[in-house]
Amino acid sequence: MDIPHIINFSKIGSQDLGYITVAETQKDTPFEIKRVYWTYYTPQDVIRGGHAHKELQQVIFATSGIIEFNTLDLQGNRENFILDSPSKGLYIPKLIWRDIKFSHNAVLLCLASELYDEKDYFRDFEEFKNYKK
């Protein structure tokens, strides 16, 4: 599915012992994982994101806390996603503008399809909106 959507990952374990969730490249993600990064200590009143990617695909988790995504595609479709469980992944295909809000204890883990490349970013909203596929 080439639209942002939640992927529910399996939880191994129990309430008594705790849980493990696993992401294996290409089996649990619709792409080969080339990069992993995480963000943390984001103040609650800060909105991050504010960009889109030309090629990058991602699966994003809130491994701790709660993270809210507002997404927008080039057809003008807006979606809201709340990551409130470490087993919930948000798949974001290429060409999706996103704004991100964090609870005070949130840790965002991202599995990414490409290495970091600043040229892959749209950081200007008008440039993104006017982009023709």
Ligand code: TYD
């Ligand atoms: P950015 O992707 O804009 O983060 P966010 O959407 O969370 O605000 O990245 C923030 C900064 O970190 C930016 O200067 C680029 C740098 N960065 C890297 O150097 N490598 C990476 O893999 C990532 C994701 C960011």
